[in-house]
Amino acid sequence: MKSSPRQLSLIFADNEIIPKSKTAAEMDIEPLDATFRDSNRAPLHSWFPYLEGYSPRFVDRVRLEYLPNARRIIEPFAGSGTTPIALGQSGVDCAYSEANPAMAFVIETKLALLRATKQDRTRISEELLSLDRAIPALMSTTKPDKELAETYLAAFGSSRFFEDEALDQVRTLRTIADQILSTNTMLGNCLTLAILASLIKTSQLKRAGDLRFKTPKELLTKPPLPIEAVSARLQSQAKDLLNLPGLTGNAWHACNAAADLGDQIDDGWDGVITSPPYLNGTNYIRNARLELWFLRLVNKKGDLREIRDIVITSGINDVDAQTKWAPTTIGVERTVKELTEHAYDDRIAKMVGGYFHDMRKVMASLQNRVKVGGMICIDIGDSMYSGIHVATDDLLVETAEDLGLRTVDRVHLRKRNSNGGQLLRQQLLVFENLNRTRIVEA
Numbered sequence: 001m002k003s004s005p006r007q008l009s010l011i012f013a014d015n016e017i018i019p020k021s022k023t024a025a026e027m028d029i030e031p032l033d034a035t036f037r038d039s040n041r042a043p044l045h046s047w048f049p050y051l052e053g054y055s056p057r058f059v060d061r062v063r064l065e066y067l068p069n070a071r072r073i074i075e076p077f078a079g080s081g082t083t084p085i086a087l088g089q090s091g092v093d094c095a096y097s098e099a100n101p102a103m104a105f106v107i108e109t110k111l112a113l114l115r116a117t118k119q120d121r122t123r124i125s126e127e128l129l130s131l132d133r134a135i136p137a138l139m140s141t142t143k144p145d146k147e148l149a150e151t152y153l154a155a156f157g158s159s160r161f162f163e164d165e166a167l168d169q170v171r172t173l174r175t176i177a178d179q180i181l182s183t184n185t186m187l188g189n190c191l192t193l194a195i196l197a198s199l200i201k202t203s204q205l206k207r208a209g210d211l212r213f214k215t216p217k218e219l220l221t222k223p224p225l226p227i228e229a230v231s232a233r234l235q236s237q238a239k240d241l242l243n244l245p246g247l248t249g250n251a252w253h254a255c256n257a258a259a260d261l262g263d264q265i266d267d268g269w270d271g272v273i274t275s276p277p278y279l280n281g282t283n284y285i286r287n288a289r290l291e292l293w294f295l296r297l298v299n300k301k302g303d304l305r306e307i308r309d310i311v312i313t314s315g316i317n318d319v320d321a322q323t324k325w326a327p328t329t330i331g332v333e334r335t336v337k338e339l340t341e342h343a344y345d346d347r348i349a350k351m352v353g354g355y356f357h358d359m360r361k362v363m364a365s366l367q368n369r370v371k372v373g374g375m376i377c378i379d380i381g382d383s384m385y386s387g388i389h390v391a392t393d394d395l396l397v398e399t400a401e402d403l404g405l406r407t408v409d410r411v412h413l414r415k416r417n418s419n420g421g422q423l424l425r426q427q428l429l430v431f432e433n434l435n436r437t438r439i440v441e442a
């Protein structure tokens with residue numbers, strides 16, 4: 001923790017007065033550290049590609065700068081687990097929440113391997129290589145899982161996400177994973193994770209922002225078969241397991257919804273390192289529908305909706321009659337009004353109002369659990385709808401200050417582009433907890 005936060009001078013940026021912050025370069029943060037690029041190459045972190053993630057190096061740099069003596073840090077939006085893993089490997093305890101149960105499975109599988117002994121990881125590495133050699137023969141003697149065919153139909157109807165051969169292979173791999181899970185949980189979970197990481201790659205879908213069907217042109221390149229993609233995954237898992245630094249801090253899943261963290265963890269946490277959903281319409285749960293189906297967490301129509309109900313309102317489809325979108329600050333009110341007048345869909349204004357309603361609840365809940373003087377570090381980007389700038393970063397600062405947090409730094413991380421080509425930004429917001437409130441909001 002910083003013993004005496006720096007005196008801040010003022011500069012003008014985007015016509016607003018904001019504190020003069022450290023630069024990312026001064027903190028040794030490169031623009032792409034705040035993206036998943038390096039996680040995609042890093043041992044273990046790369047086991048599940050997660051477009052919305054950042055890198056372990058980013059977590060380390062933020063911790064060393066703002067929470068150098070911290071023993072316990074909260075991560076409310078854990079995603080693929082970058083924060084709890086990086087913290088746990090540095091000896092810092094981390095309680096985390098994650099609303100998407102498929103991502104919670106990804107995180108827990110990785111953490112369980114890090115909690116295992118080095119000898120156990122070496123043994124699992126050997127088992128993974130044997131399994132990889134055995135799978136082609138197993139595929140020809142194992143029946144495809146029957147239930148998965150039924151739930152596919154019940155959840156997705158006639159949508160054709162896979163070619164027939166690929167779908168058969170996915171269902172057969174489900175049976176094989178179940179057989180292994182009945183006797184060897186860690187090996188079974190590694191195989192399950194390898195299959196999850198291969199589903200989109202072997203389907204007719206593509207992640208481009210949200211998940212969409214590939215175009216006929218994109219389909220000219222045939223996707224690999226699941227058995228090929230899974231084999232590549234098993235081999236790289238086996239390699240990574242031989243050289244992983246284990247956990248020296250505890251990391252645990254405290255609850256699903258970030259707003260419930262306040263009820264699930266004790267007091268006196270040193271701070272927070274996180275990246276909440278951006279207000280860019282990403283449909284986290286719908287994007288994970290294949291993984292959720294494979295994990296048997298989505299079995300019929302309506303199951304996705306139930307999971308989506310606890311996610312921070314950040315996509316148009318998250319808006320429904322239950323969304324609480326009444327503006328929570330003056331700035332949010334101004335933006336909601338502009339969007340109501342000009343946006344192409346009236347759900348956009350409600351989505352923005354709903355986002356800040358939900359984020360205020362999460363921030364209040366964190367504020368209650370972080371000790372006085374603790375630092376709350378948030379990576380966030382802004383958005384643009386119908387030419388109207390939604391300054392998510394500014395509005396989060398306003399929300400935080402309204403709750404009694406003090407803005408310590410706003411670090412510019414990198415430039416981004418909106419879908420329409422307008423210039424956007426990504427920032428690290430750092431707040432100090434000045435006092436603990438006992439706000440309980442509906």
Ligand SMILES: C[S@@+](CC[C@H](N)C(=O)[O-])C[C@H]1O[C@@H](n2cnc3c(N)ncnc32)[C@H](O)[C@@H]1O
Nearest residue numbers: 053054077079080082098099100257258311312
């Ligand atoms: C920007 S991503 C975080 C990525 C993470 N930093 C990483 O490196 O993988 C935001 C995450 O918040 C999760 N999320 C959304 N609403 C949530 C809520 N109410 N409670 C907990 N997690 C939530 C999403 O499922 C998503 O995984």
